[in-house]
Amino acid sequence: MNTIIEKSNRLDKVFEEKKDHVLSVYFSAGFPGLNDTAVILEYLQEAGADIIEIGIPFSDPIADGPTIQQSNQQSLDNGMSLKLLFSQLQGIRSKIDTPIILMGYVNPVLQYGIEDFCKDCQKVGVDGLILPDLPMQEYMEEYKTLFDQYGLYNIFLITPQTSEQRIKEIDANTNGFIYMVSSASTTGAKSGIATEQIEYFERVKTMQLKNPTMIGFGISNHETFAKACDYASGAIIGSAFIKLLSESTDLKTDINKFIKSIRNND
Amino acid sequence: MTYNVDEKGYYGSFGGAYIPEMLYPNVEELRQQYLKIIEEDSFQEEFNELLSDYVGRPTPLYFAKRLSEKYGAKIFLKREDLNHTGAHKVNNTIGQILLAKRLGKQKIIAETGAGQHGVATATVCALMGMECIVYMGALDMERQQPNVERMRILGTKVVPAHSGNKTLKDATNEAMRHWINHPVDTHYIIGSVVGPHPYPDMVARFQSVISEEMKAQLLEKTGGEDPDYIIACVGGGSNAAGAFYHYLDKKDVKLIAVEAAGKGVDTDESAATTALGNPGVLHGSKTLLMQTEDGQVIEPYSISAGLDYPGIGPVHAHLFESGRAHFYSATDSEAMEAGLLLSKLEGIIPAIESAHALAGLEFIEFKSDDVVVLNLSGRGDKDLGTYIKWGGY
Numbered sequence: 064m065n066t067i068i069e070k071s072n073r074l075d076k077v078f079e080e081k082k083d084h085v086l087s088v089y090f091s092a093g094f095p096g097l098n099d100t101a102v103i104l105e106y107l108q109e110a111g112a113d114i115i116e117i118g119i120p121f122s123d124p125i126a127d128g129p130t131i132q133q134s135n136q137q138s139l140d141n142g143m144s145l146k147l148l149f150s151q152l153q154g155i156r157s158k159i160d161t162p163i164i165l166m167g168y169v170n171p172v173l174q175y176g177i178e179d180f181c182k183d184c185q186k187v188g189v190d191g192l193i194l195p196d197l198p199m200q201e202y203m204e205e206y207k208t209l210f211d212q213y214g215l216y217n218i219f220l221i222t223p224q225t226s227e228q229r230i231k232e233i234d235a236n237t238n239g240f241i242y243m244v245s246s247a248s249t250t251g252a253k254s255g256i257a258t259e260q261i262e263y264f265e266r267v268k269t270m271q272l273k274n275p276t277m278i279g280f281g282i283s284n285h286e287t288f289a290k291a292c293d294y295a296s297g298a299i300i301g302s303a304f305i306k307l308l309s310e311s312t313d314l315k316t317d318i319n320k321f322i323k324s325i326r327n328n329d
Numbered sequence: 330m331t332y333n334v335d336e337k338g339y340y341g342s343f344g345g346a347y348i349p350e351m352l353y354p355n356v357e358e359l360r361q362q363y364l365k366i367i368e369e370d371s372f373q374e375e376f377n378e379l380l381s382d383y384v385g386r387p388t389p390l391y392f393a394k395r396l397s398e399k400y401g402a403k404i405f406l407k408r409e410d411l412n413h414t415g416a417h418k419v420n421n422t423i424g425q426i427l428l429a430k431r432l433g434k435q436k437i438i439a440e441t442g443a444g445q446h447g448v449a450t451a452t453v454c455a456l457m458g459m460e461c462i463v464y465m466g467a468l469d470m471e472r473q474q475p476n477v478e479r480m481r482i483l484g485t486k487v488v489p490a491h492s493g494n495k496t497l498k499d500a501t502n503e504a505m506r507h508w509i510n511h512p513v514d515t516h517y518i519i520g521s522v523v524g525p526h527p528y529p530d531m532v533a534r535f536q537s538v539i540s541e542e543m544k545a546q547l548l549e550k551t552g553g554e555d556p557d558y559i560i561a562c563v564g565g566g567s568n569a570a571g572a573f574y575h576y577l578d579k580k581d582v583k584l585i586a587v588e589a590a591g592k593g594v595d596t597d598e599s600a601a602t603t604a605l606g607n608p609g610v611l612h613g614s615k616t617l618l619m620q621t622e623d624g625q626v627i628e629p630y631s632i633s634a635g636l637d638y639p640g641i642g643p644v645h646a647h648l649f650e651s652g653r654a655h656f657y658s659a660t661d662s663e664a665m666e667a668g669l670l671l672s673k674l675e676g677i678i679p680a681i682e683s684a685h686a687l688a689g690l691e692f693i694e695f696k697s698d699d700v701v702v703l704n705l706s707g708r709g710d711k712d713l714g715t716y717i718k719w720g721g722y
Contacts, residue, residue, distance in 0.1 A: 122625040123498065123611060125505045126349040132492055144623040169347060170610045171624030195349040196610065200337065220350040224512055229353075247351060247512045 085297025119167025251302030338526025444476025521565025536571025
């Protein structure tokens with residue numbers, strides 16, 4: 064049973080087909096315009112993103128820097144909600160097959176009801192979840208069975224301060240990929256990759272984890288993307304893409320240009 | 330049933346440590362170390378010496394004769410308002426800075442709403458010669474200018490939080506973000522019994538000196554350790570947690586918590602979390618929370634900036650749900666009247682937070698021999714502007 068579920072998850076397919084330079088892109092649902100969610104998904108697939116992370120807006124995003132805080136707030140001001148997100152994603156699977164991850168804080172999920180949330184994720188074709196403030200202990204005891212039942216991968220974060228033992232524990236209990244936060248920071252806080260980060264990337268690389276790794280935070284252009292890809296299966300872009308969306312006057316063209324510039328024929 | 334924290338960091342179904350991985354190593358270090366450090370003899374010695382010689386403890390338990398006559402009970406005031414810096418907050422900041430030093434941290438951050446916890450943190454940082462940054466909502470900085478200057482005089486850098494509604498909740502968000510970005514050398518002194526485990530338990534332990542003193546003082550003044558009632562106001566709930574601490578398992582002692590109803594629990598402007606909230610996760614713990622159906626946190630309102638918080642400590646959520654404590658809420662005007670009444674009857678101008686606890690006296694029918702301890706958590710100096718604007722005296 065488990066094998067069948069795992070095989071059907073689009074995230075596994077991506078990492079089976081592509082061993083490196085996997086590009087994951089994050090944006091906030093309902094941003095910049097309330098009804099832009101579905102079109103941005105289509106444009107991202109057309110432009111060549113391998114994985115798409117959709118942010119569930121929350122009033123108090125403590126792990127996020129100013130750029131994503133503002134996109135969160137604008138999206139809430141636009142009238143965005145988790146309920147509305149699921150209705151925007153109705154039928155999306157007839158248009159795109161790129162894996163979709165919902166990323167957000169645990170409180171809106173709790174209010175929605177965990178099982179209803181999982182059901183609706185499965186219904187619209189969500190493949191994975193990133194809930195940064197959901198602790199491992201609670202996940203294992205109260206969430207994992209449900210997530211497994213509905214074919215959802217829960218992706219955990221690790222940081223330069225995460226101990227080797229804990230990384231192994233996370234690796235053993237999750238699927239999809241491991242989200243490597245590049246440095247001790249909130250999102251969008253730092254750009255570039257420093258020497259001590261390389262040391263951390265190498266350390267994790269030699270651990271030979273069962274899951275692929277994706278590096279996020281501080282990835283903003285071709286240079287940082289390519290560098291991260293030397294040490295992981297791929298990388299994640301968030302704040303830099305949000306900035307682009309907030310300045311864009313032609314989403315289709317700008318998204319295409321942005322993704323192409325990140326790839327730069329890699 | 331136990332009312333203290335369990336080994337997983339929960340009070341019943343509330344509590345836990347709902348934090349992003351970036352905060353995990355810091356919070357985990359604290360979890361592993363805090364009891365060991367607090368229980369060390371050298372820690373206890375230094376802590377108690379500072380509480381006595383620097384803070385001015387024990388604070389008196391004062392029999393309020395005229396207030397007692399008015400309500401027909403024996404009412405004692407636990408005078409936390411007489412502490413250095415004017416409130417109970419300093420009990421916790423002394424404890425946490427000693428802990429931070431033993432953890433080898435060099436820098437301190439804190440959040441503050443009205444500025445009382447910020448001032449108490451700035452004070453101990455000056456005392457210990459440690460660098461200090463306090464986050465404060467930009468709106469609160471305007472409303473509480475004297476406390477901003479107090480912190481600055483003490484050598485603290487006050488950083489405005491411009492996100493959200495620019496109040497306490499947003500200052501807490503900013504402090505947590507700062508901690509994420511500075512995980513190694515910095516300790517975050519949280520000011521109430523909120524946040525991820527072990528903060529609620531740690532803060533409650535530092536504040537438990539309030540009920541520890543009460544026991545001895547009541548024994549001396551009434552012949553018994555146990556009162557019939559303990560009354561305290563609750564925002565996040567640190568003064569209540571300290572006043573209740575040693576009585577949690579004594580069923581005959583009625584625990585009364587008074588929240589801020591603002592303009593009324595049936596209006597949009599309130600901070601009465603147990604009346605208006607439901608279970609949710611904010612600032613690292615699962616607790617009762619004022620929120621929308623979509624799980625967005627609602628901005629609370631109270632005339633008292635210290636009670637203006639959308640959540641409540643997980644220990645109080647548990648005391649509420651289990652029925653161990655009884656929760657009331659007092660409106661702005663009920664609190665202001667109670668504050669003015671105490672001023673006239675006893676010559677004590679209370680903080681508006683504490684005035685909410687005093688308003689609680691109106692809601693209870695006492696018997697004439699009931700012994701009541703009311704935790705007078707802070708003094709009203711900082712609230713003079715609000716009293717003057719309110720008038721009616």
